[in-house]
Amino acid sequence: MKNYALLESTEYANMRELVEICSERYIDRVAYSYRINQRDRKSVKVTYEQFREDVRALGTAFVSRGYKGKHIAVTGKLSYQWICTYYALLAAGAVMVPLDAEWAGEDLAETITFAECSALICDREMKEKYELILEKSGITDHILFNAKEEDEKENWADLVQFGKIALEEGSDIYFENELDPNKLALIVFTSGTTGKGKGVMLTQKMILSDIAEGLKYVEVSPKSISLLPLHHTFGSTVNLLGQFCGGVEVYLSSGIRYVLKELKLEKPTHLILVPLYLETFHRKIMANIKEQGKETLVKNMMKVSNALRKLGIDKRRTFFKSILEAFGGELQFVISGGAPISQDLIDDFDAWGVTVINGYGITECAPLISVNRNKYQVKGSVGLVLPCDEIKIAHPDENGEGEIRVKGPNVMLGYYRDVQSTTEVFDKEGFFRTGDVGKIDDQGALYITGRIKNLIILSNGKNVYPEEIEKVFSGIPGVQDAVVYEGKSKRGVEYNAIVLEVFPDKEYCEANSLTDMQTYLQKFVDDYNRHAVPYKKVGLLKIREEDFPKNTLRKIQRFKMDKTID
Numbered sequence: 047m048k049n050y051a052l053l054e055s056t057e058y059a060n061m062r063e064l065v066e067i068c069s070e071r072y073i074d075r076v077a078y079s080y081r082i083n084q085r086d087r088k089s090v091k092v093t094y095e096q097f098r099e100d101v102r103a104l105g106t107a108f109v110s111r112g113y114k115g116k117h118i119a120v121t122g123k124l125s126y127q128w129i130c131t132y133y134a135l136l137a138a139g140a141v142m143v144p145l146d147a148e149w150a151g152e153d154l155a156e157t158i159t160f161a162e163c164s165a166l167i168c169d170r171e172m173k174e175k176y177e178l179i180l181e182k183s184g185i186t187d188h189i190l191f192n193a194k195e196e197d198e199k200e201n202w203a204d205l206v207q208f209g210k211i212a213l214e215e216g217s218d219i220y221f222e223n224e225l226d227p228n229k230l231a232l233i234v235f236t237s238g239t240t241g242k243g244k245g246v247m248l249t250q251k252m253i254l255s256d257i258a259e260g261l262k263y264v265e266v267s268p269k270s271i272s273l274l275p276l277h278h279t280f281g282s283t284v285n286l287l288g289q290f291c292g293g294v295e296v297y298l299s300s301g302i303r304y305v306l307k308e309l310k311l312e313k314p315t316h317l318i319l320v321p322l323y324l325e326t327f328h329r330k331i332m333a334n335i336k337e338q339g340k341e342t343l344v345k346n347m348m349k350v351s352n353a354l355r356k357l358g359i360d361k362r363r364t365f366f367k368s369i370l371e372a373f374g375g376e377l378q379f380v381i382s383g384g385a386p387i388s389q390d391l392i393d394d395f396d397a398w399g400v401t402v403i404n405g406y407g408i409t410e411c412a413p414l415i416s417v418n419r420n421k422y423q424v425k426g427s428v429g430l431v432l433p434c435d436e437i438k439i440a441h442p443d444e445n446g447e448g449e450i451r452v453k454g455p456n457v458m459l460g461y462y463r464d465v466q467s468t469t470e471v472f473d474k475e476g477f478f479r480t481g482d483v484g485k486i487d488d489q490g491a492l493y494i495t496g497r498i499k500n501l502i503i504l505s506n507g508k509n510v511y512p513e514e515i516e517k518v519f520s521g522i523p524g525v526q527d528a529v530v531y532e533g534k535s536k537r538g539v540e541y542n543a544i545v546l547e548v549f550p551d552k553e554y555c556e557a558n559s560l561t562d563m564q565t566y567l568q569k570f571v572d573d574y575n576r577h578a579v580p581y582k583k584v585g586l587l588k589i590r591e592e593d594f595p596k597n598t599l600r601k602i603q604r605f606k607m608d609k610t611i612d
Contacts, residue, residue, distance in 0.1 A: 048422075049419070049422050049430070049489070050419075050421065050422060052262040052263070052433065053261060053262050053263070053264075053265055054262075055258045055259070055261040055262045055291075056258060056291070057254055057255055057258035057259075058254050058258075059225075059227060059254075060136075060137070060225040060227045060250050060254070061133060061136035061137045061225075061231075061250055061254070062105070062137035062220075062221075062225060064254065064287070064290070064291070065097075065098055065101050065133055065137060065290075066098065068094065068290055068291055068293070069094040069095060069097060069098035070098075071094075071293065072094045072293035073093070073094055073095045074093060074094075074095070075093065075094050075293055075295065076091045076092065076093055076094075076295040077092055077093060077094045077096075077097040077290065077295065077296070078091075078092045078097065078126055078129065078295070078296050078297075078298060079091045079092065079295060079296070079297045079298070079312075080125075080126055080297065080298040080300075081300060084300055084304055084307075089297065089312075090126075092126065094293070097130070099210070100130050100206055101130055101133045101134050101137060102209070102213060102220055103205075103206045103207075103208075103209030103210040103212075103213060104130055104131065104134035104205060104206050104209055105133075105134040105135075105137045105138045105209070105220045106208075106209035106212050106213055106217055106219060106220040107134075107205040107206070107208050107209040107212070108134055108135060108138035108140060108205075109138045109139075109219045109220055109223050110208075110209075110212065110217075110219060111165075111187075113135065113138055113139075113140040113164075113165070114138060114139035114140060114223060115139060115140070115141065115229075116140055116141065116164040116165065117140075117141045117143055117161055117162050117163045117164055117233065118135055118140050118141065118142055118143065118163060118164065118165045118166075118167065119143045119145055119158045119161065119163040119165070119166045119167070119168075120132070120135070120142060120143065120144050120145070120166075120167045120168070120277075121144070121145040121146065121147045121154065121166075121167075121168045121169075121172070121277070122147050122167075122168050122169035122172065122191055123147060123169060123171075123301075124272060124273075124274075124275065124276060124298055124299065125169075125191060125298065126298060127191040127192070127202050128191070128276055129276070129286060129298075130206075131167055131202070132144070132276065132282060132286065136231055136232075136250060137220070137225075138220070138223065139223055139224075139225050139226075139229075141230050141231060141232070141233060142231065142232050142233075143157075143158070143161045143163055143232075143233045143235075143245075144232070144234060144276065144277035144282070145157060145158070145235065145277055146235075146275065146277050146597075147168070147169065147172060147175075147277075150175075151174065151175035151176075151178035151179060152178070152182075154175060154178075154179050155178055155179045155181075155182035155183055156182070157235060158179055158183050158185070159182065159183045160245070160462075160463065161233050161245060161462065163183070163185065164185070164187060165185060165187035165188065165189065166179060166180070166183075166185050166187070166188050166189070167188075167189045167190075167191070167202065168188075168189075168190065168191065169190070169191050169192070170190040170191065170192055170193050170194070170197060170199075176188065188200065189201070189202050189205065190202060225250070227249060227250040227251040227254065228249050228250075228251050229249060229250075230247050230248075230249060230459065231248060231249050231250045231253075232246075232247075232248040232249075232253070233245045233246070233247055233248075233462050234246045234248060234277070234278070234279055234409055235277075236409050236410075244461040244462070244464055244467060245461055245462030245463070245464070246409045246410050246458050246461065246462075247458055247459040247460055247461065247462050248279075248412050248458055248459070249459065251455060252412045252455065252456045252457070252458065253279070253282075253283050253287065253412045253456075254287075255412075255434060255455040255456055256283055256411070256412040256413070256414050256432070256434075256455075256456035257283055257284070257287045257288050257291065257414070258291075259414070259432040259433055259434045259435075259456070260284065260288060260405075260414045260417060260432060261288060261291060261292070262432075262433060263417050263418075263419050263429070263430060263432075264288075264381065264403060264417055264419060264420060265292075265420050266288065266289055266292035266294050266316060267294070267315035267316045267378055267379070268293075268294060268295060268315050269294065269295045269296075269297070269312070269313070269314050269315050269316075269376075270289055270294050270295070270296050270297070270314050270315070270316050270317055270318060271296070271297045271298075271299050271305070271308055271309065271312055271314045271317060272285055272296050272297065272298050272299060272318070273299045273302070273305060273317075273319060273323065274318065274319070274320065274384075278384070278409070278413075279407070279409050279412055279413040280320075280383050280384050280407060280413055283412055283413060283414065284318060284381065284383065284407075284413075284414060285318045288318075289318075297312045297314070302323075305323075306372070309372065309373050309374045309377075310371075310372070310374050311374075312374060313374035313375060313376045314373070314374055314376065314377060315376050315377065315378050316377065316378055316379050316380065316381065317373075317377065317380045317381070318380070318381045318383075319380055319381070319382055320382070320383065320384035320385055320600055321382055321384070321385050321386070321387040321391075321600075322385070322600040324380060324382060324387065324391060324395070324402065325387075325391065325526075327372075327373075328391055328394060328395070329551060329553060329554065330372075330553075331369055331372065333553055333554065333557050336557060336558075337557070347365050347366070348394075348397040348398075350365075351365050351366075351397060352397060362397070362398060362399035363399050366397075366398040366399055369398050369399075370398065370399055370400070373400070377400055378400065378401065379400060379401040379402070379403055379420060380395070380400060380401070380402050380403065381403045381404075381405070381417075382402055382403065382404045382405075383404065383405050383406075383407055383413075383414075384407075384600075384601070385600070385601055386494065386513070386517075387402070387404050388517070388520060388521055389425055389426055390521055392404065392423075392425075401420065401423070403417065403418050403419065403420065403423065403429075404417075404418055404423075404428055404429065405417030405418065405428055405429050406428035406429070406482075406492060406494060408480055408482075409458075410457065410458045410471070410478055410480075411435075411452055411454070411456050411457055411458070411478065411480075412456040412457075412458070414432060414456070415431065415432060415435060415437075415450075415452055415456075415480075415492070416428050416429045416430055416431045416432065416435075416491075416492045417429040417430065417432075418430070424487070424489060424491035426493060427487070427491035427492060427493050428491075428492050428493065428494055429491060429492065430489075430490050430491055430492070431486070431490060431492055432454070432456070434454045434455055434456065435452055435453070435454035435456065436452070436453045436454060436477075437450060437451070437452060437486060437492065438450075438451040438452075438453075438475075438477050439451075439484070439485060439486060440473070440477075440479075442485070445485065446485040446486075447483055447484060447485045447495050447496075448483065448484075448485070449479060449480065449481070449482070449483055449498060450480045450482045450483070450484045450492070450494075451473060451477035451478060451479055451480065452477060452478045452480060453475075453476055453477045453478065457478045458478070481497060481498045481499055482494055482496070482497055482498070483495050483496040483497065483498060483511065484496075495511060495513065495514065496511030496512075496513045496514065497511070497513065500512050500513065500604065502530075502531065502532045502544070504532060504543075504581060508581040510530075510532075510544065510581065510582055512529070512530035512531060514582075515530045515544065515546070515574075515582060515584070516528045516529060516530050518574055519546060519548065519567075519570065519571075519574075522567070522570055523551075523554060523558075524550055524551050524554045524555055524558070524560055524563065524566065524567075525548055525549075525550065525551060525567070526549050526550060526551040526552075526593075527548070527549045527593070527594055527602060528546060528547070528548050528549075529546075529547045529548075529594060529602060529604065529607065530544055530545065530546055530547075530584075531544075531545055531547070531604070531607070531609050532544065532545065532609075533545040533586060533609055533610065533611035543583075543585030543586065544582065544583065544584050544585055544586075545584075545585065545586045545587075545588060545609070545611060546571065546584045546586070546587050546588070547588040547589075547590060547607075548563070548567060548587070548588070548589055548590065549589075549590040549592075549593050549594055550563050550589065550590075563589045564587065564589050567587055567589070568587055571584050571587050586611060588611075594607065595607065
């Protein structure tokens with residue numbers, strides 16, 4: 047299928063304008079829903095109109111407290127209060143510093159001090175952490191989500207009430223507050239998969255232009271379930287802004303342990319996920335099929351269904367109704383980001399009737415750079431580059447692969463209080479160096495093939511991108527995660543050969559009575575080595591007992607791994 051015309055999309059001048067216009071456009075629709083208690087059959091529903099009133103009130107309170115231009119730290123679990131705070135702080139002209147609630151208290155305190163925050167807004171359940179933060183940072187302005195009467199800190203709900211009263215009495219400070227979309231609005235600390243994260247400086251213009259351009263490619267549907275952490279740009283820009291601009295009802299999940307129940311109750315028409323969730327869903331589906339003894343039947347049905355589709359006959363929602371019912375029965379597509387995803391998994395979901403739209407982004411680009419489309423996916427690629435962005439493949443090799451560099455209105459101002467790193471990450475022509483290796487085909491689709499920081503340079507001078515080998519082994523049944531590196535002895539001597547370290551899929555192993563993973567996988571390693579070029583052969587296979595260290599987006603933190611081999 048050929049690519050099709052861009053969809054209509056609006057770039058709003060600032061966050062306040064986005065809230066006002068979208069809320070008026072979808073005034074009677076539900077914006078957010080959630081359950082206070084998982085035993086509740088019915089959910090709390092907040093319309094776009096009500097959400098606008100809450101943001102106006104909270105924004106009024108923030109302006110009256112002098113937050114414009116101030117750095118405000120926000121941390122906590124996914125909640126309606128967190129979302130309101132995000133919109134209201136930006137609409138008030140504050141600089142928001144969203145942080146991962148799973149970080150240790152010491153790390154949060156250090157980052158908040160480094161980011162020069164004037165106030166802290168967080169969950170009351172984080173008592174031990176926030177007391178440490180306040181002690182270490184010296185912050186006295188502290189607001190709690192869901193505070194109780196016995197709490198000494200200010201209650202978030204009281205701020206909303208203060209703002210509502212001020213608005214009723216005729217206050218215009220929220221609307222009269224001038225906003226410069228080109229000024230610093232967000233300091234987002236990167237995930238730190240290769241070391242301590244940096245503070246990425248983004249403006250309202252950057253995030254608003256990024257989502258407006260992304261919506262030219264992707265059309266959202268009426269209802270979604272939110273699972274992603276909001277302190278990342280994928281969780282905020284794409285998950286919050288993208289869906290709000292499309293008038294979507296977003297149900298706020300109570301967490302991964304409840305998601306299967308929530309899918310059946312809420313019946314989403316699309317989801318925005320990181321690959322981990324899709325991989326988990328896929329494993330459970332395949333395990334259930336195997337348990338019922340229907341593997342051959344389902345594979346044959348997939349072949350028949352795919353053949354019928356080539357004739358213009360689509361029977362997927364009939365053939366695979368039982369699989370789709372696990373997602374509520376209405377799921378049409380999934381937008382996947384945050385990490386690479388295998389094409390085999392995409393193909394399986396497509397065969398069952400769920401389109402997986404994968405893309406590519408990086409925090410420094412607010413974050414979206416490219417994305418596939420609802421009705422146009424280029425296999426193996428991360429989609430088409432956003433219309434606003436210019437891509438350069440630096441120093442391409444004989445295959446056209448080189449570092450991906452980006453220039454556009456969504457590219458960051460720089461790293462907070464880190465001039466040296468900022469200077470290093472931009473080339474002489476002003477392109478941002480992503481650190482990712484890839485290529486562009488003649489259709490304009492972008493492909494990611496490796497990561498410069500992960501590059502293995504063997505002592506014999508040969509270069510190996512670990513992702514190339516990891517991709518081979520990650521698709522093997524029984525493998526949950528695979529990481530490739532050059533091992534070192536305890537004395538620090540280079541092993542000068544490739545180490546493949548695997549964390550098994552324990553559910554698969556138990557279901558298939560697979561007890562000797564080393565012997566099982568060695569056969570695959572031997573087969574790979576027979577065809578691999580000498581310097582890319584796996585010299586050592588290691589099986590892990592515990593999962594790899596990961597951040598909250600479930601990316602493996604390679605820098606935390608022990609790479610000794612003896």
